[in-house]
Amino acid sequence: MTARTTRRTTAAQSRIAAVGAIAVAGALILTGCGDQTKNDSGDSSASTSSAPLADKLPKAIRDAGVIKVGSDIAYAPVEFKDSSGKVVGIDPDLAAAMGKQLGVKFDFQNGTFDTLLTGLRSKRYDMAMSAMTDTKDRQEGIDSDTGKKVGEGVDFVDYFTAGVSIYTPKGKTQNIKTWADLCGKKIAVQRGTVSEDLAKSESKKCTGGKKIAIEAYDNDQQAQTRLRGGGADAGSSDFPVAAYAVKTSGGGKDFEIVGDQVEAAPYGIAVAKSNTQLRDALQAALDAIIKNGEYDKVIAKWGVDAGAVKTAVVNGGK
16 A cells, blocks of 8 residues: 555655665565455464463453454555465565564454554554554544544554655656656545655645646555556555566556655554553564564565664654
8 A cells, every 4th residue: 555644744744865775576476456355464373372472462362362453455565465365465474473472363454544543443453554654643643634633543663664656657757757747747546645645745836727636546556557547647655565566567567666765754563552562562572573583584585675674663753
């Protein structure tokens, strides 16, 4: 899901320096379309009796042996379904490694990105892990469009860093290199993402009546399909996702990235503010796999080394 709004407060409020380019591994499996069904990460070999950090979990989760994860499973290579229908990607692999530390299975359940925090508030999920950018607005429960409080907010355990990129049909860039170049053009994005926030913010700056026409979709796959079919001039996603789409769609013949990525920010695992014990357990598990090397193995597997973090930080988003 493009950064999934993921990301920060209103995009115009803070432009963070772009992160260095992330090379997406050539061996990645082609992405499949997401749906609204229940799926899991497929790795649950750990047991609480042998897991070193099991006692840090809330008793109810420890007894159940499962952490329910809300995720938009259509955002390759972060989380998506392979050709067999298995949920794969950066997030499921990291969750599986953390599960060995905690002695539980991470059960990935599919939902549209813009409903994940609602599902967390209603306790449908124990956590949300879906390339979601840690922002102050999300921490405080603020709607980035209106500036109004819409919920109690969430805590984040930050586990990765990524920026946002623009891509166009290959060979049809129309001299688009920056967000300002989109004035008078149409962009396809995923609803509720930083990409959508950036498009709205930039459109307000456009002059001469040439606003940005924004088409927002439930998931990134739909936005890519719209661009591929000629229904938009450009698309935007988190850089790892945009790079994956450029590499794999049409065998690399459909899209190309234009300009530099912007809005570099941390991805965070979202947890209800009232669930501090789970938050702290997840932080401990992430720190453990960073220290034992499992984190680096996952990051290297998916070719996203430039986004790696060195320590598990809570609420590091700006």
